[in-house]
Amino acid sequence: xxIKKMKGLPENFLWGASTSAYQxxxxxxxxxxxxxxxxxxxxxKGTSELDVCSDFYHRYKEDIALMAEMGFKTFRFSxxxxxxxxxxxxxxxxKGIEFYSNVIDECLKYGIEPLVTMFHFDLPAAxxxxxxxxxxxxxxxxxxxxxxxxxNYGDRVKYWLTINEQNMLTLVGDVIGTxxxxxxxxKYKKLYQENHHMLLAQAKVMHLCHExxxxxxxxxxxxISLVYPATCKPKDILAAQNYNAIRSWxxxxxxxxxxxxxxxxxxxxxxxxxPEILPGDMEIMEQAKPDFIGFNYYNTATVEWDDGTxxxxxxxxxxxxxxxxxxxxxxxxNLTRTEFGWEVDPEGFRSTMRExxxxxxxxxxxxxxxxxxxxxxTEDGKIHDDYRIDYLRRHIEQIKLAVSEGVEMMGYCPWSAxxxxxxxxxxxxxxxxxxVNRDEFDLKDMARYKKDSFYWYxxxxxxxxxxxxx
Ligand code: BGP
Numbered sequence: 001x002x003i004k005k006m007k008g009l010p011e012n013f014l015w016g017a018s019t020s021a022y023q024x025x026x027x028x029x030x031x032x033x034x035x036x037x038x039x040x041x042x043x044x045k046g047t048s049e050l051d052v053c054s055d056f057y058h059r060y061k062e063d064i065a066l067m068a069e070m071g072f073k074t075f076r077f078s079x080x081x082x083x084x085x086x087x088x089x090x091x092x093x094x095k096g097i098e099f100y101s102n103v104i105d106e107c108l109k110y111g112i113e114p115l116v117t118m119f120h121f122d123l124p125a126a127x128x129x130x131x132x133x134x135x136x137x138x139x140x141x142x143x144x145x146x147x148x149x150x151x152n153y154g155d156r157v158k159y160w161l162t163i164n165e166q167n168m169l170t171l172v173g174d175v176i177g178t179x180x181x182x183x184x185x186x187k188y189k190k191l192y193q194e195n196h197h198m199l200l201a202q203a204k205v206m207h208l209c210h211e212x213x214x215x216x217x218x219x220x221x222x223x224i225s226l227v228y229p230a231t232c233k234p235k236d237i238l239a240a241q242n243y244n245a246i247r248s249w250x251x252x253x254x255x256x257x258x259x260x261x262x263x264x265x266x267x268x269x270x271x272x273x274x275p276e277i278l279p280g281d282m283e284i285m286e287q288a289k290p291d292f293i294g295f296n297y298y299n300t301a302t303v304e305w306d307d308g309t310x311x312x313x314x315x316x317x318x319x320x321x322x323x324x325x326x327x328x329x330x331x332x333x334n335l336t337r338t339e340f341g342w343e344v345d346p347e348g349f350r351s352t353m354r355e356x357x358x359x360x361x362x363x364x365x366x367x368x369x370x371x372x373x374x375x376x377x378t379e380d381g382k383i384h385d386d387y388r389i390d391y392l393r394r395h396i397e398q399i400k401l402a403v404s405e406g407v408e409m410m411g412y413c414p415w416s417a418x419x420x421x422x423x424x425x426x427x428x429x430x431x432x433x434x435x436v437n438r439d440e441f442d443l444k445d446m447a448r449y450k451k452d453s454f455y456w457y458x459x460x461x462x463x464x465x466x467x468x469x470x
Contacts, residue, residue, distance in 0.1 A: 007404040008466070014113060014411025015461040016074035017067070017433065018368050020120035020164065022050055024420040025080065027057035032093040034086030036122035037132075041177035047426035047440065054420050054436045055446050060103050062448060063418055066434050068110035070454060071461035075112050076367055076413045077103065078120035078164065081145055088124030089141050097152050104156050114157045115294075115367075115413065117221060118146060118205070120164040121176055121423070128180070133169075133194035136278075142201035146208055154213040161221040161294045161367060162202040167251045168223050168317045170195045175316045176423050188273035196275035199254045203288035220255040221294035221367045223317055224248045226352040228302045230330040235305035239327040242267070243303045246323065249359070252293065256360045258285030267326060292410060293360060296368035297395075299335070300348030303327035316424065318342045340372050340429055346394035353402040353409070363408040369395055370415040372422060372429040375451065383435045383451035386470065392453065393468045400465060418448070433457055 022028070022038040028051050029035060038050055056063055067075055082088060083096035100116075107114045119142070123132055127141055149160075163169075170191050173179030184190050202220060209218040227243040229236035245263035253261045268274050298318045306328035313329075315321040319341065320329045335343040349369070356364060371391040375383050392414060403409050419432035427440050435449040459467055 001405065003401055003404050005404070006400060009400060009403055009409070009464050011464070012073075013409070013464060014074040014115070014365060014413070016072045016076060016112070016115065016411065016413045017417035018076035018413045018415050019056065019417050019420055020078045020117065020122075021080035021083070022053075022120070022122040023422070024054045024056040024077075024416075024418065026050075026052040026055045030057070031095040031099070032083075032086055033080065033096060034082035034088070035125040036080060036082045037125055037128050037178055038122045040125045040128075043177075044424045044426075047424070048421060050421060052438075052443060054418055056418070057099065059446070059448075061106055063434065064103070064106045064110065064112070066448060066450070066454075067417055068112060070433060070458045072110075072112050072417075073461070074115045074159070074411060074413065075107050075417065076115040076117065076161070078117035078122075079149060080122055081119060082122065082124035082126070084148060085124065085145060086126070088127035089144060092148060097148075101152065104153055108156060113159060115159045115161065115365075116149070116153065116157050117161040117164050117367075118142075118149060119162070121169070121178055123178065132180075133197050134190060136197060138197045139201045139204065143204050143208065146205040147212070150209060150212040150216075154216060158213070158215055158217060160209055160213070160216060160218040162205055162218065163198055164221050164367075165223040165296060165317070166195065166198050166202075166220070167247060169198070171247065172316055172321065175314065186271070186273060188268065188271040192268055192273050193275045196277065196281075199285060200281050202255065203258065203285040206288040206290055207284070217291035219290040219292040219294045219362075219365075220251065221296065222248065222251040223368075224252070224295040224297060224352055224356060225300045225318075226348055226355055227327075228300055228332065228348075230302050230304035233305070236303070239303045239305045243301060243320075243323070243327040246326065247301070247320075252356070252360060254285060255290050256293070256362065258282060258288060270325075290362065292363045292365060293356065294365050294367040295356065296415070297349050297352055297366060298369065299343040300332070300345045300352065302330050302332040304330045338371055339374065340425060342372070344371075344391060346398045349395050350398040350402050353399070353407050354405065357402075357407040363410045365409070365411040365413065366399070367413050368415040369412070370431045372425070372431050374428055375419075375430045375435060377435060377437065377449060381449055383449060385451045385453050388451070388453045389456045389470055392457070393470075396460065396465055396468060
């Protein structure tokens with residue numbers, strides 16, 4: 001659709017940006033924090049450990065002041081479960097409770113609405129030892145953890161996100177460092193049982209939020225990308241539908257409707273991987289209602305038909321992995337790529353928003369979107385990241401178009417507010433508006449510098465997205 005009459009973004013649009021605890025905080029075993037699965041994993045060769053990261057734990061005041069300077073209306077951050085509950089259950093760590101309380105107060109001081117992710121890739125190691133999400137008790141573990149969060153922060157935090165990228169935990173958990181396949185004979189059985197427990201835990205926590213938090217709003221935060229067929233061959237269309245279902249609709253159909261997607265169900269049946277569902281589970285999920293959908297978008301995916309001979313070459317959140325007999329990742333020759341090989345598709349962002357809205361009719365907030373690059377600090381303390389400005393501008397333009405088409409968008413939180421450690425490609429893959437002066441292994445002085453994108457985003461926020469010029 002060629003749009004001539006633009007609508008403009010809603011007045012209370014939540015401009016902000018995102019981080020996650022294990023990637024930004026550092027202080028990973030300090031002040032009573034227990035280890036998480038991220039602290040006990042072997043980090044990919046050539047990348048830094050997660051002990052210091054951006055040292056947000058000690059510098060959050062300075063960092064939030066910079067976010068306020070950009071004019072943030074919201075800040076999306078996650079709580080490290082093992083900072084609050086070092087063993088994952090039981091004894092609460094008062095210093096952990098205090099830290100997030102301080103972060104929340106610091107945001108509120110500047111009129112920044114905290115948007116809190118309850119779980120972002122960092123299950124307490126103690127719980128992993130007890131079977132992690134494979135253990136049915138994980139539903140109660142998460143529920144009890146959520147209760148502590150609502151009790152302590154529910155008076156000040158209105159917006160909650162349950163689980164970050166649950167779909168990526170299932171699809172590429174090995175790359176993110178969350179999946180242990182030792183001794184597992186049927187990976188699908190394990191992964192989709194874990195997935196069922198997470199879905200149920202999420203549903204119970206959505207109920208709980210509505211009971212405990214006055215005016216509280218809660219939603220999921222999967223990574224959603226529309227999947228394109230590589231050609232208009234009918235079989236490629238089927239392949240695209242398969243991957244759309246496995247990658248995205250499974251998670252949103254469950255979160256919104258409490259219904260297993262039929263294509264995914266068949267896929268699981270074929271792999272002898274139907275999860276164990278106890279009486280009452282489906283009712284809980286059917287009745288749980290998110291208030292909005294949070295979603296991370298980096299790019300679309302493109303697939304072709306696979307006759308069962310495709311090879312599942314390792315891939316990450318955005319490059320994807322071929323699923324023999326369902327779809328084969330093919331790549332899209334019409335798109336450019338970032339220097340880390342991720343395709344760039346702003347128009348795909350619009351089609352993703354359109355598709356999501358036409359399926360679920362819920363308000364949506366972008367909880368991640370951004371460009372990872374090797375930024376350079378110049379001698380006079382500048383970072384000229386015009387490529388990031390270009391990426392973000394092109395994506396915001398698509399939000400404006402989608403909104404003009406009637407899609408309800410609540411806000412935009414690109415990844416990331418400040419440089420932090422990538423899931424598997426180290427510190428050198430930078431995303432922030434704020435540069436952190438450290439290298440992969442040399443911590444330097446960790447000083448903060450404003451990138452060119454910092455000033456640009458400030459102006460975008462000031463004009464509520466009207467002025468996107470450089
Ligand atoms: C998402 C994760 C984030 C983040 C981002 C960028 O999948 O939710 O935690 O890191 O992707 O990915 P990466 O760090 O792999 O570049």
